[in-house]
Amino acid sequence: MPPRANPPSISVDNVDLFSVLVRGNALRQGSSWRSSRGLVALLLVALFTCVVATWLYVTSLDSDITETLVSQWELVSPQPRVYSVQCSEDYENYKRYPGCTPQKCGRAVTDNVVTREEAQVLRRLAERGLALAGSEGGASILDLHSGALSMGKQFVNIYRYFGDQISDVFTQEDFQLYRNVRGRIQAVIAETFGLNPALMYLTKPTFFSRINSTAAKTQHDEYWHPHIDKVTYGSFDYTSLLYLSDYGSDFTGGRFVFMDQNGNRTVEPRAGRVSFFSSGSENLHRVEKVTWGTRYAITVSFTCDPAHGISDPALP
Numbered sequence: 403m404p405p406r407a408n409p410p411s412i413s414v415d416n417v418d419l420f421s422v423l424v425r426g427n428a429l430r431q432g433s434s435w436r437s438s439r440g441l442v443a444l445l446l447v448a449l450f451t452c453v454v455a456t457w458l459y460v461t462s463l464d465s466d467i468t469e470t471l472v473s474q475w476e477l478v479s480p481q482p483r484v485y486s487v488q489c490s491e492d493y494e495n496y497k498r499y500p501g502c503t504p505q506k507c508g509r510a511v512t513d514n515v516v517t518r519e520e521a522q523v524l525r526r527l528a529e530r531g532l533a534l535a536g537s538e539g540g541a542s543i544l545d546l547h548s549g550a551l552s553m554g555k556q557f558v559n560i561y562r563y564f565g566d567q568i569s570d571v572f573t574q575e576d577f578q579l580y581r582n583v584r585g586r587i588q589a590v591i592a593e594t595f596g597l598n599p600a601l602m603y604l605t606k607p608t609f610f611s612r613i614n615s616t617a618a619k620t621q622h623d624e625y626w627h628p629h630i631d632k633v634t635y636g637s638f639d640y641t642s643l644l645y646l647s648d649y650g651s652d653f654t655g656g657r658f659v660f661m662d663q664n665g666n667r668t669v670e671p672r673a674g675r676v677s678f679f680s681s682g683s684e685n686l687h688r689v690e691k692v693t694w695g696t697r698y699a700i701t702v703s704f705t706c707d708p709a710h711g712i713s714d715p716a717l718p
């Protein structure tokens with residue numbers, strides 16, 4: 403038999419001291435291993451709790467502050483859905499035009515002014531026009547009044563650049579439809595805000611916009627910044643947006659957001675939907691970044707100042 407590898411055990415009163423020592427060490431190692439495992443588990447639980455609590459806080463914050471005014475699937479008809487807001491003091495710094503200058507401010511949405519078929523015709527018109535060029539970044543515009551069209555990092559004038567050929571792209575009927583729709587939008591804004599439609603004038607810029615998720619290449623592509631139309635565009639007193647595509651199926655992201663002090667309120671675009679509002683700082687807003695697909699809209703705005711009025715777009 404080979405010699406025992408274990409040291410000789412000292413037996414005192416039937417107690418094997420060596421075994422006691424070895425067991426004691428093992429117990430100590432075991433308990434320190436158990437306690438450090440316990441500590442790690444505790445830390446993981448604490449971390450998990452923190453992550454869950456933060457996530458719950460952030461999502462609850464988000465849902466608290468974002469209210470959907472109108473969803474894409476709803477049909478707002480026959481009456482517009484109107485949300486009144488107190489007019490800002492902005493208007494006091496401008497000349498007043500009785501019968502037009504906002505006395506009542508707010509925002510409204512209607513699906514009863516432009517049909518989905520008309521929106522489709524206008525969308526095809528926008529597609530044809532914007533196919534002539536377009537921005538390198540995610541946001542392109544086509545202004546039928548001035549002729550400005552995004553091209554690469556700049557703009558060209560379609561009427562100058564394409565000359566007579568432009569009549570192969572746009573027909574007289576297209577312009578007629580624009581005029582007709584503009585008139586109906588003007589009427590619904592006047593009725594909603596108690597204005598005399600004859601004292602409202604179309605103003606510039608009035609443009610088709612096409613937005614997709616391509617990264618911005620210039621400032622012109624950065625459509626998502628919060629802004630006040632009266633500040634950005636100067637002449638605007640009433641802004642309207644006619645949507646030509648559907649949130650959720652034609653594109654994702656790209657909701658319109660009113661940024662109020664007590665939270666955000668969104669309008670989900672729907673083809674044929676007209677959203678309109680007084681253009682002062684009571685209606686600070688932004689457009690969410692488009693995350694997928696292509697979003698088409700037309701901005702049609704009105705001024706109370708006849709000097710800032712423009713004529714309807716027309717073929718040259």
Ligand SMILES: O=C(O)CCC(=O)C(=O)O
Nearest residue numbers: 611631643658689699701
């Ligand atoms: O396209 C939109 O929904 C809004 C665009 C906008 O805010 C603007 O043209 O000033």
Ligand SMILES: [Fe+2]
Nearest residue numbers: 629630631687
């Ligand atoms: Fe705007």
